[in-house]
Amino acid sequence: MTESVITTDAVTVTAVDKVFEAAAGQVVALSGIDLTVEPGEFVSLIGPSGCGKSTLLRLIADLDTPSSGSVEVFGTSAHQARVDQKYGIAFQQAGLLPWRSVAANIALPLELHGSSSVETRERVAELIALVGLDDFGDRYPDELSGGMQQRVAIARALAKKPELLLMDEPFGALDEMTREYMQTELLRISAETGAAVVFVTHSIPEAVYLSDRVVVMSPRPGRIAAVVPMALGSTASRADDLREDGAFFEMITAVREALHGGAPASSARGVENR
């Protein structure tokens, strides 16, 4: 959003491998990952269980370290980016602290890093309005529905105005109607803040609806099978009617074929093993 002539990519992943030691031997979660995310770009990671999409997100967030290769965020190492608080993160469960009100939950990252209480209060009010939770600031998480909890989590992730948002299936636990509503809201929010987003999901329509590019991953070992650019216009201009547009279904088909393209074309696939 505020990039000058030389744009630093939001995320640069270079030749990353990630190997886990398990009781039964080694598990290669990621192999040879190369990925770039530009500033302000919305990128989804999609793939079957075990393809490493969540692992990749955790590497970007510096919640885990790669076995080899490098992960850079805005030109610095992922670790430094975490220390400098360059990103906001949202998980599949909202992860709200149950003893804090909505406002206090959103304020958490601000409190932790020493924002003054005046600044905090103002920013929290902005964020509550941004996610459409006016009048809910004093409620507690156990009084909110799943969708509202996730909105609080997203507001919290945006608290320090990060230019990168990392989201790990944040709408996975919601029912379909709430999910579609939240997708529209997320597009609106990311357009207003101009942040880059790396979004992990299981759902093809969700990936297509939200993204500028969809990164299709395949498992065993986890790798990028294909990158599908979305020919649907800029994310800032998308609205609900897109879901009923022919182009939308074409893009869904493209992603689905990319997903199946990386695996043997047998119809009887059976149960996925992790």
Place this chain on the structure above:
Amino acid sequence: MTGAATIAPPRGRPPGAAWGSGGTARAVAPIVLGVSVVAVWQLIAGSGLVEAYLLPSPAAIGAEIVEFWPSMVSAGAITGLNALVGLVAGTLIGIIAALVASTRRSLDGMLAPIVAALAVIPIVALAPVLNTMFGADSQTGRQLIAALAAFVPVFLNTARGLRQTQPVHRDLLRSYAASNAQIMRTITLRTAAPFTFTGIRLASSLAVISALVAEYFGGPRGGLGGLISTSAASSAYPRAWAYVVAAIILGLAFSLVASGLERLVSRRR
């Protein structure tokens, strides 16, 4: 003393290990700590910094243990028998009461406050009047104290276990038109059993301590508690500590047996 309701040693580890995360280090650590404490204790006691009668050295205590071993065993048997009778009685009554309370809410309503009160009051304070009621030469008063102490955790844990039957299992058996007795036998009791044995484990060391402490409030001499207090009263501190060691062994023995039973029942599920 008072019923410890459902406290058990913590399980589960936080992520992100600090140094010393090796399994052997963690297994050995308590032993190392114990040995070092005893060593330091021996040094301090033997150095003359503190008078011998204030802090008997481990060596002196060891000597007393060797010398008075037979009396430790016989006194331990008396206190242990009281604890055992109390534990068994308290367990039986606790289980029956929990079963009864689970059938009707009114009964549960009457029983729950009494048990909650029992859990927080000093049960041993009843020892003198119980000795009056049953006679000063009777061990029954102490056994009753141990029984009351054991009753509370067994009742609370059994009651909790009876509530744990999963709705999906209950629905399944109802779809088979099973009778109440069948439901009780096939799922309710099986689900509750591990909880009951957890309660028994908690009750076991309580029963020992209660039986022992009850001996300070009057009644026939000869148990460990009586010997500890007479040794202390005559300033024979190493011997008093030797009897304390006997009491610790007794409590540990009860706990270990109860833990073993608990694990046996839990493993079968």
Place this chain on the structure above:
Amino acid sequence: MTQAATVARAPSRRPRTAPPASRARARAWGFGALGLAALAAFWELYKLLGPADGLVIGEVRVLPRTSDLAMPHIWETAGRLFEPVTRAEGARVLWLEVAIAASLTLGIAAAGWIVGVTVGLLLALVMQRWRLAESAALPWIILSQTVPLIAFAPVVKSWGSRIEIGAFEWQDWMSVAVIASYLAFFPVAVGALKGFQSPDRLHLELLRSYSVGWWQTMRYLRLPAAVPYLLPALRLAAANAVVGAVVAEVSTGLQGGIGRLVIQYAGQASGDPAKAWAPILGAIALGLIAAGSVALMGALARNYRRTEDAS
């Protein structure tokens, strides 16, 4: 659960309405009173119908005698409370005497509780910080509760009398408080540790994504998350402190506390059986007050006992 949403409106949740809590509480008290009444009725019924000499199987007396000396009537015991303690001049009324002694013991137990809670919390903090400390210390902490604290009483008393720091002199009651704290620290240490280890991975990773250190994680996450574990532990610690204080009073021979009265009046039971029950009632009240005070504290910490789930 959530109502069907139109495209524009967000699904929202109807706020939960609780059943009238006051009515449920009144019912609970009512049933409790009924239970007590049932106990009293049971007592009197046994006195009426039971064998006069109790039941002796072999050499073991299984059921008590029903005489008024062994089992005073409930109303006798109640009435005795309002009579003077002794027949001496100016003797206080029995219940007052018991109440004064009980307050002294309560104060000592409270002091012991505070010390025990502090020590327990510190231990739990150390054990959470260093896993090695937990492995080393926890087994001993658990073992410590099998030691009958009676053995410590004379030792603590002698040690204390040696401590002279300036004008500070070790009082007898302090020995009792130390013993009470020994019984109180264990549930707090174990419960607090469990609470500190309770936050799930999700919350821990959230805080890690904020790049905060151990102390801030403790302050913002582990401590608040530990409250639901701490409250029952604090209640247990209070009850244990009371027991510890009573038993320590008996073994150190502290004057003025309820433990002393229990022994003293029990010794006079052959002449005055109802009197022996009075300090027992006092001790029961003590335990209830101690536990009740902690429960009050719990009521103030309501927000910290919420869970994350809406349903």
